[in-house]
Amino acid sequence: DDRGITYVMPAPLANRFMHVELQADADAWLAWAARQGIDPVLRDFMAEQPHWLARFLPEPEVKAFPSPRSWVFADRVIKRRALPTLTGAGSSRLDETTLIHIAACVGREAAAALAEFVGGGEQEEFSVAGWLNEPGSLAQLTDISAQMDAVRAIVAARNQGRIRSDEALKLAVELPDDRLSFSLIEQLHQIEGDRLFDEPAFSNWVSARGAKAPVASFGAAPSAG
Structure with a gap:
Protein backbone atom coordinates (compact mmCIF):
# COMPACT_ATOMS: atom_id res chain seq x y z
CA ASP A 1 0.00 0.00 0.00
CA GLY A 120 -12.72 17.04 22.78
CA GLY A 121 -12.42 13.34 23.38
CA GLU A 122 -12.93 11.67 26.73
CA GLN A 123 -13.66 13.89 29.71
CA GLU A 124 -10.45 14.92 31.37
CA GLU A 125 -11.68 13.95 34.84
CA PHE A 126 -11.97 10.34 33.60
CA SER A 127 -8.78 10.33 31.52
CA VAL A 128 -6.53 7.41 32.45
CA ALA A 129 -3.75 9.06 30.48
CA GLY A 130 -4.20 12.25 32.46
CA TRP A 131 -4.04 10.42 35.80
CA LEU A 132 -0.82 8.68 34.81
CA ASN A 133 0.80 11.84 33.55
CA GLU A 134 -0.25 13.91 36.57
CA PRO A 135 0.59 11.99 39.80
CA GLY A 136 -1.90 12.87 42.50
CA SER A 137 -4.67 13.97 40.13
CA LEU A 138 -6.73 10.82 40.70
CA ALA A 139 -6.55 11.38 44.46
CA GLN A 140 -8.49 14.61 43.95
CA LEU A 141 -11.65 12.71 42.98
CA THR A 142 -13.78 12.88 46.13
CA ASP A 143 -17.14 11.78 44.72
CA ILE A 144 -17.69 8.04 45.18
CA SER A 145 -19.56 7.61 41.89
CA ALA A 146 -16.71 9.36 40.08
CA GLN A 147 -14.23 7.00 41.72
CA MET A 148 -16.33 4.01 40.64
CA ASP A 149 -16.21 5.32 37.08
CA ALA A 150 -12.46 5.68 37.48
CA VAL A 151 -12.12 2.03 38.52
CA ARG A 152 -14.09 0.93 35.46
CA ALA A 153 -11.95 3.13 33.21
CA ILE A 154 -8.71 1.73 34.65
CA VAL A 155 -9.86 -1.89 34.32
CA ALA A 156 -11.00 -1.27 30.73
CA ALA A 157 -7.66 0.35 29.89
CA ARG A 158 -5.77 -2.64 31.30
CA ASN A 159 -8.01 -5.15 29.52
CA GLN A 160 -7.40 -3.33 26.23
CA GLY A 161 -3.65 -3.21 26.79
CA ARG A 162 -3.56 0.59 26.92
CA ILE A 163 -1.78 0.61 30.28
CA ARG A 164 0.62 -1.78 31.99
CA SER A 165 -0.17 -3.63 35.20
CA ASP A 166 2.31 -1.52 37.17
CA GLU A 167 0.59 1.64 35.92
CA ALA A 168 -2.80 0.30 37.06
CA LEU A 169 -1.31 -0.53 40.47
CA LYS A 170 0.03 3.01 40.82
CA LEU A 171 -3.48 4.30 40.20
CA ALA A 172 -4.85 1.87 42.80
CA VAL A 173 -2.61 3.55 45.37
CA GLU A 174 -4.05 6.95 44.48
CA LEU A 175 -7.75 6.04 44.67
CA PRO A 176 -9.07 7.93 47.70
CA ASP A 177 -11.61 5.32 48.82
CA ASP A 178 -10.00 2.26 50.42
CA ARG A 179 -12.80 -0.10 49.40
CA LEU A 180 -12.61 0.95 45.77
CA SER A 181 -8.82 0.71 45.82
CA PHE A 182 -9.14 -2.87 47.05
CA SER A 183 -11.87 -3.55 44.48
CA LEU A 184 -9.51 -2.41 41.73
CA ILE A 185 -6.82 -4.77 43.04
CA GLU A 186 -9.30 -7.66 42.99
CA GLN A 187 -10.23 -6.93 39.38
CA LEU A 188 -6.58 -6.60 38.38
CA HIS A 189 -5.95 -9.98 40.04
CA GLN A 190 -8.66 -11.49 37.84
CA ILE A 191 -6.86 -10.10 34.79
CA GLU A 192 -3.25 -10.81 35.75
CA GLY A 193 -3.51 -13.83 38.02
CA ASP A 194 -0.99 -14.40 40.80
CA ARG A 195 1.79 -12.75 38.79
CA LEU A 196 0.24 -9.48 39.96
CA PHE A 197 1.82 -10.12 43.36
CA ASP A 198 5.30 -10.21 41.82
CA GLU A 199 5.01 -6.62 40.65
CA PRO A 200 7.08 -4.17 42.73
CA ALA A 201 4.14 -1.78 42.38
CA PHE A 202 1.95 -4.29 44.25
CA SER A 203 4.32 -4.17 47.21
CA ASN A 204 4.02 -0.39 47.09
CA TRP A 205 0.24 -0.71 47.19
CA VAL A 206 0.43 -3.08 50.17
CA SER A 207 2.68 -0.64 52.01
CA ALA A 208 0.38 2.29 51.29
CA ARG A 209 -3.07 0.71 51.51
CA GLY A 210 -2.69 -2.90 52.63
CA ALA A 211 -3.39 -2.21 56.29
CA LYS A 212 -6.78 -0.78 55.32
CA ALA A 213 -7.95 -3.65 53.10
CA PRO A 214 -8.31 -7.44 53.60
CA VAL A 215 -5.25 -8.39 51.55
CA ALA A 216 -5.22 -11.84 53.17
CA SER A 217 -8.30 -12.77 51.15
CA PHE A 218 -6.05 -13.08 48.10
CA GLY A 219 -4.48 -16.13 49.66
CA ALA A 220 -1.40 -16.12 47.44
CA ALA A 221 -0.48 -12.53 48.18
CA PRO A 222 2.72 -11.92 50.15
CA SER A 223 2.43 -10.47 53.62
CA ALA A 224 2.82 -6.74 54.11
CA GLY A 225 5.70 -7.37 56.49
Missing part, protein backbone atom coordinates in the same frame (compact mmCIF):
# COMPACT_ATOMS: atom_id res chain seq x y z
CA ASP A 2 2.87 2.42 0.65
CA ARG A 3 4.36 1.84 -2.81
CA GLY A 4 7.49 0.34 -1.30
CA ILE A 5 7.78 -1.73 -4.50
CA THR A 6 7.39 0.56 -7.49
CA TYR A 7 7.60 -1.93 -10.34
CA VAL A 8 5.70 -5.01 -11.41
CA MET A 9 7.61 -8.23 -10.80
CA PRO A 10 7.52 -10.62 -13.79
CA ALA A 11 5.43 -13.70 -13.06
CA PRO A 12 8.31 -16.23 -13.46
CA LEU A 13 10.40 -14.22 -11.00
CA ALA A 14 7.49 -13.70 -8.61
CA ASN A 15 6.95 -17.46 -8.56
CA ARG A 16 10.38 -17.90 -6.99
CA PHE A 17 9.47 -15.93 -3.87
CA MET A 18 7.12 -16.32 -0.94
CA HIS A 19 4.69 -13.39 -0.84
CA VAL A 20 3.31 -12.35 2.54
CA GLU A 21 0.68 -9.67 3.17
CA LEU A 22 1.04 -7.82 6.46
CA GLN A 23 -1.76 -5.93 8.17
CA ALA A 24 -1.46 -3.50 11.06
CA ASP A 25 -3.08 -4.93 14.21
CA ALA A 26 -4.19 -2.21 16.63
CA ASP A 27 -4.59 -4.59 19.59
CA ALA A 28 -1.11 -6.00 19.11
CA TRP A 29 0.34 -2.51 18.71
CA LEU A 30 -1.41 -1.31 21.89
CA ALA A 31 -0.03 -4.23 23.89
CA TRP A 32 3.45 -3.54 22.53
CA ALA A 33 3.06 0.21 23.14
CA ALA A 34 2.15 -0.38 26.78
CA ARG A 35 5.28 -2.47 27.29
CA GLN A 36 7.42 0.16 25.59
CA GLY A 37 6.01 3.08 27.55
CA ILE A 38 4.45 4.86 24.57
CA ASP A 39 2.68 8.01 25.74
CA PRO A 40 -0.73 7.12 27.25
CA VAL A 41 -2.43 9.85 25.20
CA LEU A 42 -1.35 8.11 21.98
CA ARG A 43 -2.44 4.74 23.36
CA ASP A 44 -5.87 6.09 24.32
CA PHE A 45 -6.23 7.68 20.90
CA MET A 46 -5.33 4.46 19.10
CA ALA A 47 -7.68 2.41 21.27
CA GLU A 48 -10.56 4.74 20.38
CA GLN A 49 -9.66 5.24 16.72
CA PRO A 50 -7.61 2.20 15.60
CA HIS A 51 -8.12 3.02 11.91
CA TRP A 52 -5.43 5.68 12.31
CA LEU A 53 -2.74 3.13 13.13
CA ALA A 54 -1.94 2.62 9.45
CA ARG A 55 -3.50 4.70 6.70
CA PHE A 56 -1.64 5.37 3.47
CA LEU A 57 -2.79 8.27 1.32
CA PRO A 58 -1.66 7.77 -2.29
CA GLU A 59 -1.37 11.44 -3.24
CA PRO A 60 2.08 12.09 -4.75
CA GLU A 61 2.81 15.01 -2.44
CA VAL A 62 2.13 12.99 0.71
CA LYS A 63 5.40 12.04 2.39
CA ALA A 64 4.24 11.51 5.98
CA PHE A 65 1.43 9.11 6.79
CA PRO A 66 0.36 7.13 9.88
CA SER A 67 1.97 3.75 10.42
CA PRO A 68 2.99 1.77 13.52
CA ARG A 69 6.52 3.09 13.05
CA SER A 70 5.59 6.74 12.49
CA TRP A 71 3.47 6.80 15.67
CA VAL A 72 6.61 5.85 17.57
CA PHE A 73 8.25 8.92 16.04
CA ALA A 74 5.28 10.98 17.28
CA ASP A 75 5.80 9.57 20.77
CA ARG A 76 9.43 10.71 20.65
CA VAL A 77 8.28 14.20 19.69
CA ILE A 78 6.02 14.38 22.75
CA LYS A 79 8.72 13.07 25.08
CA ARG A 80 11.42 15.39 23.75
CA ARG A 81 9.23 18.44 24.20
CA ALA A 82 8.45 17.41 27.80
CA LEU A 83 4.90 18.73 27.49
CA PRO A 84 2.71 19.60 30.45
CA THR A 85 -0.08 17.15 31.15
CA LEU A 86 -3.80 17.53 30.92
CA THR A 87 -4.57 19.32 34.15
CA GLY A 88 -7.80 21.23 33.73
CA ALA A 89 -10.42 22.77 31.50
CA GLY A 90 -8.95 24.70 28.65
CA SER A 91 -5.44 23.26 28.98
CA SER A 92 -3.82 21.48 26.06
CA ARG A 93 -1.57 18.44 26.09
CA LEU A 94 -0.38 19.16 22.56
CA ASP A 95 0.52 22.71 21.64
CA GLU A 96 0.57 24.01 18.07
CA THR A 97 4.31 23.51 17.57
CA THR A 98 4.12 19.94 18.82
CA LEU A 99 1.23 19.16 16.49
CA ILE A 100 3.24 20.51 13.56
CA HIS A 101 6.06 18.14 14.49
CA ILE A 102 3.64 15.24 14.92
CA ALA A 103 2.10 16.02 11.52
CA ALA A 104 5.58 15.76 10.03
CA CYS A 105 5.68 12.19 11.36
CA VAL A 106 2.15 10.87 10.76
CA GLY A 107 0.65 13.36 8.31
CA ARG A 108 -1.70 16.31 8.72
CA GLU A 109 -4.96 14.35 8.81
CA ALA A 110 -3.79 11.97 11.54
CA ALA A 111 -2.35 14.84 13.58
CA ALA A 112 -5.63 16.75 13.26
CA ALA A 113 -7.58 13.70 14.43
CA LEU A 114 -5.24 13.37 17.41
CA ALA A 115 -5.66 17.07 18.24
CA GLU A 116 -9.45 16.73 18.10
CA PHE A 117 -9.32 13.65 20.33
CA VAL A 118 -7.18 15.38 22.94
CA GLY A 119 -9.25 18.54 22.86
Whole structure:
Protein backbone atom coordinates (compact mmCIF):
# COMPACT_ATOMS: atom_id res chain seq x y z
CA ASP A 1 0.00 0.00 0.00
CA ASP A 2 2.87 2.42 0.65
CA ARG A 3 4.36 1.84 -2.81
CA GLY A 4 7.49 0.34 -1.30
CA ILE A 5 7.78 -1.73 -4.50
CA THR A 6 7.39 0.56 -7.49
CA TYR A 7 7.60 -1.93 -10.34
CA VAL A 8 5.70 -5.01 -11.41
CA MET A 9 7.61 -8.23 -10.80
CA PRO A 10 7.52 -10.62 -13.79
CA ALA A 11 5.43 -13.70 -13.06
CA PRO A 12 8.31 -16.23 -13.46
CA LEU A 13 10.40 -14.22 -11.00
CA ALA A 14 7.49 -13.70 -8.61
CA ASN A 15 6.95 -17.46 -8.56
CA ARG A 16 10.38 -17.90 -6.99
CA PHE A 17 9.47 -15.93 -3.87
CA MET A 18 7.12 -16.32 -0.94
CA HIS A 19 4.69 -13.39 -0.84
CA VAL A 20 3.31 -12.35 2.54
CA GLU A 21 0.68 -9.67 3.17
CA LEU A 22 1.04 -7.82 6.46
CA GLN A 23 -1.76 -5.93 8.17
CA ALA A 24 -1.46 -3.50 11.06
CA ASP A 25 -3.08 -4.93 14.21
CA ALA A 26 -4.19 -2.21 16.63
CA ASP A 27 -4.59 -4.59 19.59
CA ALA A 28 -1.11 -6.00 19.11
CA TRP A 29 0.34 -2.51 18.71
CA LEU A 30 -1.41 -1.31 21.89
CA ALA A 31 -0.03 -4.23 23.89
CA TRP A 32 3.45 -3.54 22.53
CA ALA A 33 3.06 0.21 23.14
CA ALA A 34 2.15 -0.38 26.78
CA ARG A 35 5.28 -2.47 27.29
CA GLN A 36 7.42 0.16 25.59
CA GLY A 37 6.01 3.08 27.55
CA ILE A 38 4.45 4.86 24.57
CA ASP A 39 2.68 8.01 25.74
CA PRO A 40 -0.73 7.12 27.25
CA VAL A 41 -2.43 9.85 25.20
CA LEU A 42 -1.35 8.11 21.98
CA ARG A 43 -2.44 4.74 23.36
CA ASP A 44 -5.87 6.09 24.32
CA PHE A 45 -6.23 7.68 20.90
CA MET A 46 -5.33 4.46 19.10
CA ALA A 47 -7.68 2.41 21.27
CA GLU A 48 -10.56 4.74 20.38
CA GLN A 49 -9.66 5.24 16.72
CA PRO A 50 -7.61 2.20 15.60
CA HIS A 51 -8.12 3.02 11.91
CA TRP A 52 -5.43 5.68 12.31
CA LEU A 53 -2.74 3.13 13.13
CA ALA A 54 -1.94 2.62 9.45
CA ARG A 55 -3.50 4.70 6.70
CA PHE A 56 -1.64 5.37 3.47
CA LEU A 57 -2.79 8.27 1.32
CA PRO A 58 -1.66 7.77 -2.29
CA GLU A 59 -1.37 11.44 -3.24
CA PRO A 60 2.08 12.09 -4.75
CA GLU A 61 2.81 15.01 -2.44
CA VAL A 62 2.13 12.99 0.71
CA LYS A 63 5.40 12.04 2.39
CA ALA A 64 4.24 11.51 5.98
CA PHE A 65 1.43 9.11 6.79
CA PRO A 66 0.36 7.13 9.88
CA SER A 67 1.97 3.75 10.42
CA PRO A 68 2.99 1.77 13.52
CA ARG A 69 6.52 3.09 13.05
CA SER A 70 5.59 6.74 12.49
CA TRP A 71 3.47 6.80 15.67
CA VAL A 72 6.61 5.85 17.57
CA PHE A 73 8.25 8.92 16.04
CA ALA A 74 5.28 10.98 17.28
CA ASP A 75 5.80 9.57 20.77
CA ARG A 76 9.43 10.71 20.65
CA VAL A 77 8.28 14.20 19.69
CA ILE A 78 6.02 14.38 22.75
CA LYS A 79 8.72 13.07 25.08
CA ARG A 80 11.42 15.39 23.75
CA ARG A 81 9.23 18.44 24.20
CA ALA A 82 8.45 17.41 27.80
CA LEU A 83 4.90 18.73 27.49
CA PRO A 84 2.71 19.60 30.45
CA THR A 85 -0.08 17.15 31.15
CA LEU A 86 -3.80 17.53 30.92
CA THR A 87 -4.57 19.32 34.15
CA GLY A 88 -7.80 21.23 33.73
CA ALA A 89 -10.42 22.77 31.50
CA GLY A 90 -8.95 24.70 28.65
CA SER A 91 -5.44 23.26 28.98
CA SER A 92 -3.82 21.48 26.06
CA ARG A 93 -1.57 18.44 26.09
CA LEU A 94 -0.38 19.16 22.56
CA ASP A 95 0.52 22.71 21.64
CA GLU A 96 0.57 24.01 18.07
CA THR A 97 4.31 23.51 17.57
CA THR A 98 4.12 19.94 18.82
CA LEU A 99 1.23 19.16 16.49
CA ILE A 100 3.24 20.51 13.56
CA HIS A 101 6.06 18.14 14.49
CA ILE A 102 3.64 15.24 14.92
CA ALA A 103 2.10 16.02 11.52
CA ALA A 104 5.58 15.76 10.03
CA CYS A 105 5.68 12.19 11.36
CA VAL A 106 2.15 10.87 10.76
CA GLY A 107 0.65 13.36 8.31
CA ARG A 108 -1.70 16.31 8.72
CA GLU A 109 -4.96 14.35 8.81
CA ALA A 110 -3.79 11.97 11.54
CA ALA A 111 -2.35 14.84 13.58
CA ALA A 112 -5.63 16.75 13.26
CA ALA A 113 -7.58 13.70 14.43
CA LEU A 114 -5.24 13.37 17.41
CA ALA A 115 -5.66 17.07 18.24
CA GLU A 116 -9.45 16.73 18.10
CA PHE A 117 -9.32 13.65 20.33
CA VAL A 118 -7.18 15.38 22.94
CA GLY A 119 -9.25 18.54 22.86
CA GLY A 120 -12.72 17.04 22.78
CA GLY A 121 -12.42 13.34 23.38
CA GLU A 122 -12.93 11.67 26.73
CA GLN A 123 -13.66 13.89 29.71
CA GLU A 124 -10.45 14.92 31.37
CA GLU A 125 -11.68 13.95 34.84
CA PHE A 126 -11.97 10.34 33.60
CA SER A 127 -8.78 10.33 31.52
CA VAL A 128 -6.53 7.41 32.45
CA ALA A 129 -3.75 9.06 30.48
CA GLY A 130 -4.20 12.25 32.46
CA TRP A 131 -4.04 10.42 35.80
CA LEU A 132 -0.82 8.68 34.81
CA ASN A 133 0.80 11.84 33.55
CA GLU A 134 -0.25 13.91 36.57
CA PRO A 135 0.59 11.99 39.80
CA GLY A 136 -1.90 12.87 42.50
CA SER A 137 -4.67 13.97 40.13
CA LEU A 138 -6.73 10.82 40.70
CA ALA A 139 -6.55 11.38 44.46
CA GLN A 140 -8.49 14.61 43.95
CA LEU A 141 -11.65 12.71 42.98
CA THR A 142 -13.78 12.88 46.13
CA ASP A 143 -17.14 11.78 44.72
CA ILE A 144 -17.69 8.04 45.18
CA SER A 145 -19.56 7.61 41.89
CA ALA A 146 -16.71 9.36 40.08
CA GLN A 147 -14.23 7.00 41.72
CA MET A 148 -16.33 4.01 40.64
CA ASP A 149 -16.21 5.32 37.08
CA ALA A 150 -12.46 5.68 37.48
CA VAL A 151 -12.12 2.03 38.52
CA ARG A 152 -14.09 0.93 35.46
CA ALA A 153 -11.95 3.13 33.21
CA ILE A 154 -8.71 1.73 34.65
CA VAL A 155 -9.86 -1.89 34.32
CA ALA A 156 -11.00 -1.27 30.73
CA ALA A 157 -7.66 0.35 29.89
CA ARG A 158 -5.77 -2.64 31.30
CA ASN A 159 -8.01 -5.15 29.52
CA GLN A 160 -7.40 -3.33 26.23
CA GLY A 161 -3.65 -3.21 26.79
CA ARG A 162 -3.56 0.59 26.92
CA ILE A 163 -1.78 0.61 30.28
CA ARG A 164 0.62 -1.78 31.99
CA SER A 165 -0.17 -3.63 35.20
CA ASP A 166 2.31 -1.52 37.17
CA GLU A 167 0.59 1.64 35.92
CA ALA A 168 -2.80 0.30 37.06
CA LEU A 169 -1.31 -0.53 40.47
CA LYS A 170 0.03 3.01 40.82
CA LEU A 171 -3.48 4.30 40.20
CA ALA A 172 -4.85 1.87 42.80
CA VAL A 173 -2.61 3.55 45.37
CA GLU A 174 -4.05 6.95 44.48
CA LEU A 175 -7.75 6.04 44.67
CA PRO A 176 -9.07 7.93 47.70
CA ASP A 177 -11.61 5.32 48.82
CA ASP A 178 -10.00 2.26 50.42
CA ARG A 179 -12.80 -0.10 49.40
CA LEU A 180 -12.61 0.95 45.77
CA SER A 181 -8.82 0.71 45.82
CA PHE A 182 -9.14 -2.87 47.05
CA SER A 183 -11.87 -3.55 44.48
CA LEU A 184 -9.51 -2.41 41.73
CA ILE A 185 -6.82 -4.77 43.04
CA GLU A 186 -9.30 -7.66 42.99
CA GLN A 187 -10.23 -6.93 39.38
CA LEU A 188 -6.58 -6.60 38.38
CA HIS A 189 -5.95 -9.98 40.04
CA GLN A 190 -8.66 -11.49 37.84
CA ILE A 191 -6.86 -10.10 34.79
CA GLU A 192 -3.25 -10.81 35.75
CA GLY A 193 -3.51 -13.83 38.02
CA ASP A 194 -0.99 -14.40 40.80
CA ARG A 195 1.79 -12.75 38.79
CA LEU A 196 0.24 -9.48 39.96
CA PHE A 197 1.82 -10.12 43.36
CA ASP A 198 5.30 -10.21 41.82
CA GLU A 199 5.01 -6.62 40.65
CA PRO A 200 7.08 -4.17 42.73
CA ALA A 201 4.14 -1.78 42.38
CA PHE A 202 1.95 -4.29 44.25
CA SER A 203 4.32 -4.17 47.21
CA ASN A 204 4.02 -0.39 47.09
CA TRP A 205 0.24 -0.71 47.19
CA VAL A 206 0.43 -3.08 50.17
CA SER A 207 2.68 -0.64 52.01
CA ALA A 208 0.38 2.29 51.29
CA ARG A 209 -3.07 0.71 51.51
CA GLY A 210 -2.69 -2.90 52.63
CA ALA A 211 -3.39 -2.21 56.29
CA LYS A 212 -6.78 -0.78 55.32
CA ALA A 213 -7.95 -3.65 53.10
CA PRO A 214 -8.31 -7.44 53.60
CA VAL A 215 -5.25 -8.39 51.55
CA ALA A 216 -5.22 -11.84 53.17
CA SER A 217 -8.30 -12.77 51.15
CA PHE A 218 -6.05 -13.08 48.10
CA GLY A 219 -4.48 -16.13 49.66
CA ALA A 220 -1.40 -16.12 47.44
CA ALA A 221 -0.48 -12.53 48.18
CA PRO A 222 2.72 -11.92 50.15
CA SER A 223 2.43 -10.47 53.62
CA ALA A 224 2.82 -6.74 54.11
CA GLY A 225 5.70 -7.37 56.49
